[in-house]
Amino acid sequence: MNKDYVRRIQENISISYDKSLILSENGEIVKIKKNEYWLSEGKEADKLAFIIQGAMRSYVMNEKGEEINLLLQVNQDFIGDYESYISGKKASFYIKALIDTELFVISKKSIDQLGCQDAFWIDFKTKMSDYAFLEAKRRIEDLLLFTPEERYLNLVKKSQEVLQKIPQKYISTYLGITPQSLSRIRKRIMK
Amino acid sequence: MNKDYVRRIQENISISYDKSLILSENGEIVKIKKNEYWLSEGKEADKLAFIIQGAMRSYVMNEKGEEINLLLQVNQDFIGDYESYISGKKASFYIKALIDTELFVISKKSIDQLGCQDAFWIDFKTKMSDYAFLEAKRRIEDLLLFTPEERYLNLVKKSQEVLQKIPQKYISTYLGITPQSLSRIRKRIMK
DNA sequence: CGTTTGCTTGAAGGTCTTCAAATGTCGTGG
């Protein structure tokens, strides 16, 4: 893996260059074309990834067969089915590339092996799970405390990158509304 | 701490009697009267608890000063500000007893000390954080995939105990709606 | 027994959903 990649991994997760070098030796770079899956429901999902460059979405199907986006991820974000990762269950959702994307992928096995060599990586694992929880908690508060319009404004404030890279029809179900409603919300806000 | 308590802790978290005995020696029983706080925004919150018997709610204030219930907890449930617990930040919400409640409380310090003595407790910590994440994930899916009415029906299926112990006005904001709307939903369903 | 608190119901207004059609945008092949 070249030096540039190691640096980007380092930036992604704010650890030392040395540690990111070790990490990079235990994972791999995967390139995914637009609209290709990195993960599908029912498949093994015992690995996690960071987005080095690109954009992806994690979604489930509702009872009507509509895709509902649980997460929209861009540069520096983690992706993966964290539930499968920790429990060994099959994946419960899909992860698909919104544009051509480069991932750094590492398996559970590799992370666990690193943990045996250096307690740093046990700590690292804890931080990852804490991060996953905190993200989820923020999402719950966003959904409970704000209206769809406020949620959209929160997203505008929080991530220009998501707004620019990701089509509205995906953003809408992430916010819990239909694409038509998001279009009308944007119109309302314009004024 | 008496034997009965140890057994209830054991049931709560499905570990061996021996382990629950060790745990019980490192924590304490706390009794909280109806409408009393166990935790307030801005306070230290470096401890967690299990509900041995009773019911509590975790809530935040929105901009209008209304209380929004993030969680409703009954027997066997964990309570605590897990974000404060892991990060050391001050509590970001309130936890209050809905009825007279008995808690088993254990501090972060105690759990960390246990971890030094026996790797079992490191594993135990991981399981707790995984549990916290999975609960949060289920909540997000509930909010994104279902309508308020469906969410109420999901709750009916999931927890009769919550329905029985907790007044409607608290259940409503947990579901993301007003008490009036929940009243109308229940009326609709009756038919 | 009366007061407080919670629950229900009514009316008006706003937002979201659905279905449908029109308009925009983008990429590909001619």
Place this chain on the structure above:
DNA sequence: CCACGACATTTGAAGACCTTCAAGCAAACG
């Protein structure tokens, strides 16, 4: 390079549901 088709976004109309404010009823508690 343009034209076409595919797909995304916008807009319209009707209907369902939620919210707010307000009032009436029920239950709980001192």
